[in-house]
Amino acid sequence: MTLRLHNNLTRRVEDFEPLGPIPTMYVCGPTVYNYVHIGNARGPVVFGVLAALLRRRHGQLRYARNITDVDDKINAAAKDLGVPISAITDRYAAAYRDDMAGLGVTGEFAPDIEPAATDHIGHIVTMIEQLIAGGHAYAVEGHVLFSVGSFAEYGKLSRRDPEEMLAGARVEVAPYKRDPGDFVLWKPSTPDLPGWDSPWGVGRPGWHIECSAMAAAHLGETIDIHAGGVDLQFPHHENEVAQSECAHKHADGSHKTFARFWLHNGMLNFGGAKMSKSLGNIEKVHDLLQQHPPEALRYALLSAHYRQPLDWSEALVEQSKNTLDRLYGTLRSLAHVPAESTIPDAIEEALEDDLNTPLALSVIANLAAKARIAVAPPGGPNYPLEGDKLEELSALKAQLLGAGRVLGLLQQDPAEWFGRGTSSDDDARIQALIDERAAAKKSRDFARSDAIRDQLAAEGILLEDTPQGVRWKRA
Incomplete structure (x- = not known):
């Protein structure tokens, strides 16, 4: 190449x-x-x-x-x-x-x-x-x-x-x-x-x-x-x-x-004009790092080809954060799959094409989509992973990690990403509530189950049902 x-x-x-x-x-x-x-x-x-x-x-x-x-x-x-x-x-x-x-x-x-x-x-x-x-x-x-x-x-x-x-x-x-x-x-x-x-x-x-x-x-x-x-x-x-x-x-x-x-x-545009100190339409990195997950800011900066202008906005950062939520969610669902980081050829080819980071990000999205399809076991969450299925998931996880690494993305533990800005004690409290809700549903105490769901939603905790059980993330 x-x-x-x-x-x-x-x-x-x-x-x-x-x-x-x-x-x-x-x-x-x-x-x-x-x-x-x-x-x-x-x-x-x-x-x-x-x-x-x-x-x-x-x-x-x-x-x-x-x-x-x-x-x-x-x-x-x-x-x-x-x-x-x-x-x-x-x-x-x-x-x-x-x-x-x-x-x-x-x-x-x-x-x-x-x-x-x-x-x-x-x-x-x-x-x-x-x-x-x-x-x-x-x-x-x-x-x-x-x-x-x-x-x-x-x-x-x-x-x-x-x-x-x-x-x-x-x-x-x-x-x-x-x-x-x-x-x-x-x-x-x-x-x-x-x-x-x-x-x-x-x-x-x-x-x-x-x-x-x-x-x-x-x-x-x-x-x-x-x-x-x-x-x-x-x-x-x-x-x-x-x-x-x-x-x-x-x-x-x-x-x-x-x-x-x-x-x-290319330049960053903000509010319809080039971002510059002379115009006063700037967003300081020092402030943004305290307001948003730093990796979301990095993702946003890589989302457009470097030679093109980039329209900077809260919506762009939020979209980048949501994309990383999906990607880290995919890695979380692969936590039980052993894998070593491997850089896919498609990623190197994208970067060797005049540093085409948007194409590289689309390669990552495609890998994650394949992994989400492949991770759902045919026999439910307790279905044993072995043979070709395990090999397929291991290869997808390895490529996802390697693709992220060359862009400086997806190198955190998923628990660290989803638990950003919180203590381990708070994480344990949330998980205990989720476990209590699951037990209430099993005993058909739907009033208690709904109350816990509403409490978590009020705290900005979103629940997601997966083949591996209930996952949660912060909105």
Whole structure:
């Protein structure tokens, strides 16, 4: 099977093979001045699935996801509170890691490296010096700017010419710019702002140069995959291409390719508009994790193809939770069946088709449907499982667990899923009531049976009759 990915650089789906024995991938991470919203989590979740796939295919992966910890928004937040920027960045970087872990971005789905911009000031200064030496940047009034006109291929990622890009972008108008489209690599800092020594005076880096320097420092001058939200394609990623390819050249003077594949996830829409802090229509991951089962949030983020927009709503999360109820209910009915996790070929084929997570989820649904049909024993709940029937159920359970694993789903014990947010004592109380109701029905005390049913329903406990007996779940 061949991994095929949509490369935004060429606008085509292409076969992917790494340049070297170990693939490299860089994903743009957060600017840590506040809690991130759920739209910021889509990239880490979906590209985490890609990271796990690459690790299965190649044995290893060098995956970096950065932390931007110097930025004007961070400076403003620190100034408002009268604290150093590290007090802001340390807090929200830790919160970001906790939020991503809550969404299952751990282990095989997590980056190997999490570089922070402030730890790479030396790399940034060196890259800026290379750009000045190559005639691609110039210093003026304590600033260093990249000269867009010096790179003939500027615009090749976003497919716009410089004049169109300038018209559609928010650019700083400054008298020291040679061209209005030139962008900042380094800017001076006043005493009340964070700053570092440099050949151009005390200052701090521009946003775009940070990612170029960190990618080169940890993954090399040419990387296999660069990923992030489609909103970053211009100007951030376009500027990364320009900086990196102008700083790194072959012996003959030609530019080295910065990233061979560019992957961009679509935006989350909320209330009919793109989710963004500037519009104020955001749902913070920190809050959502307290309001909903984290796995339901993860399922929702994987429910649409990564390149398409995703309409985020309470209904989507509720639908995802209900789907997981059915899937975990299927696994619960297979609790007595021994099985080892096995990844079905159909799941790998779906993910190798440009990370088609909706197709992968449909494979899981089909496996669960087959398992529900097969689990009903012909002779009732006490019918012994053996021979072909046991083998069939074991294979279905193994594939269901394996299919879930590659997406970061269905790895909890079903009892843990259905008992979320409750104590074992409460679970025991509910089960005792269910047992009492069964005994009342058997003795034809229907008044007591109905009373227990109504009591449980009032508590949000739903009862389900299965061949293995009465099951329950919380609504």
